[in-house]
Amino acid sequence: MKQEFIFIGPPGSGKGTQTKMLAKDSKLPHIDTGALLRAEIASGSEDGKLANSFMEKGQLVPLELVSRIIKNRLMKSDCDNGFILDGYPRSLEQAYALDDILKEVDANNSVQPQVFYFDVAQEKLVERLVNRRSCADCGSIFNLKTMSLEDETKCPKCGGALTRRDDDTEEVANKRFATYFAQTEPLIDMYKEREWLTTLDASLDIDSIYKNLVGAIK
Ligand code: AP5
Ligand code: MG
Numbered sequence: 001m002k003q004e005f006i007f008i009g010p011p012g013s014g015k016g017t018q019t020k021m022l023a024k025d026s027k028l029p030h031i032d033t034g035a036l037l038r039a040e041i042a043s044g045s046e047d048g049k050l051a052n053s054f055m056e057k058g059q060l061v062p063l064e065l066v067s068r069i070i071k072n073r074l075m076k077s078d079c080d081n082g083f084i085l086d087g088y089p090r091s092l093e094q095a096y097a098l099d100d101i102l103k104e105v106d107a108n109n110s111v112q113p114q115v116f117y118f119d120v121a122q123e124k125l126v127e128r129l130v131n132r133r134s135c136a137d138c139g140s141i142f143n144l145k146t147m148s149l150e151d152e153t154k155c156p157k158c159g160g161a162l163t164r165r166d167d168d169t170e171e172v173a174n175k176r177f178a179t180y181f182a183q184t185e186p187l188i189d190m191y192k193e194r195e196w197l198t199t200l201d202a203s204l205d206i207d208s209i210y211k212n213l214v215g216a217i218k
Contacts, residue, residue, distance in 0.1 A: 002111045003028060003082035003217075004102075006196075008090070008187055009118025011176040012125035012132070013202045014209060017141050018118075019086040021210050029078045032086040035139070036069050037061055038165075055167055058175025060091060060183060067097045074105045082111070090184040095191075114218055115191040118202035118209075122177055129173045133162040 003026065007015045016032060023030035037055060040048035047069075051061045060066075070088055073079070089095040102109065131145040133152065137160025144152055153162055167176065191197040198216045202209055 002080075002109065004085075004111050004113035005083070005217075006085045006089070006113050006115040006191075007087065007118070008115060008184060008191075009202060010120070010122060010125060010180045010184075011173060012128040013118035013120050014206065015086050015118060017206055018116075018210055018213055019084050020139070020141070022213065023084055025214075026084070028082050028084050029073075029076075030084050030086060031070070031073050031088070033066060033069065033088040033090075034086075036073070037066075040069075056172065058167065058172045058179055060179060063091075063093055063097060066094065067101065070098070071101045071105065074101060079105075089187065090180075092183075092186055092190065095187055113196055114198060115187075115196045116213060116216075117188055117191075117197055117199045119199050120202035124203060125177075126170055126173050129168045130170060132168055133164055135160045136163050137161070 005019075005022070005028070007019055009015050016035075019030050019032065022028070037048070037051040041052045041055075042048070047065055050065060054061045066088065070085075074083065085098075089098050102113075127145065128143060131143050133142045133144060133149075134140070135142075135155035135158060138155060138158040140155055140157050142149060142155075142162065149156060149162075154160070155162055167173070188197065200209060200212055200216065204212070
């Protein structure tokens with residue numbers, strides 16, 4: 001059966017951590033718009049340059065660019081059994097665009113996506129963001145504060161270099177929160193009205209959140 005999952009939550013709420021775990025267990029593709037945009041930036045493309053000019057200010061990248069990236073990704077055959085969307089949609093206009101994209105890529109699809117909202121107070125999150133490190137090779141995510149790493153520069157899973165995201169400064173993180181509250185939070189009510197929404201307590205530890213997430217899958 002086709003399964004479609006959407007993950008919404010503020011910066012640092014654990015979307016990436018949990019969606020990577022779910023992708024591994026479900027074998028569904030993990031589609032992280034932030035990571036796709038960072039790959040565009042790394043490639044030096046014009047799209048990447050445009051994206052960077054918004055991301056460095058903690059603002060949403062323009063609708064046209066994100067819609068194009070998502071549509072191209074959802075048309076790939078590995079999405080035939082479903083997908084996990086991490087950080088998309090994150091505005092009402094993106095949610096309506098996604099409705100249209102899903103009709104376009106699979107007109108006969110009658111699956112209702114399940115939307116997971118990660119509920120956690122902002123106070124907890126800045127500390128998570130400034131202590132985040134990601135592996136440049138395997139993409140694993142670590143928290144220097146809660147996970148004791150022998151070498152804070154090397155991935156304990158694959159030996160790759162651990163890097164800090166450019167937007168993980170307190171200054172940009174605060175701008176990302178402002179963008180989240182203004183543009184992304186309205187999606188919660190919209191998806192609640194559609195009865196697609198499942199709220200998870202994202203202040204818990206990583207394993208407890210994952211257990212609750214798997215238990216809530218319809
Ligand atoms: P994006 O990369 O999606 O960033 P974000 O939404 O700010 O979310 P994060 O990736 O920072 O946090 P996360 O929820 O994934 O948390 P994680 O699991 O890593 O987007 C970046 C930018 O790209 C945006 O600002 C925007 O400019 C642009 N963009 C992206 N999508 C877009 C879109 N759809 N439209 C337009 N623009 C878009 O965890 C964070 C840290 O906490 C880690 O260190 C982790 O180890 C730790 N941690 C996780 N869970 C726990 C826990 N339960 N307890 C303790 N620590 C934990
Ligand atoms: Mg993420």
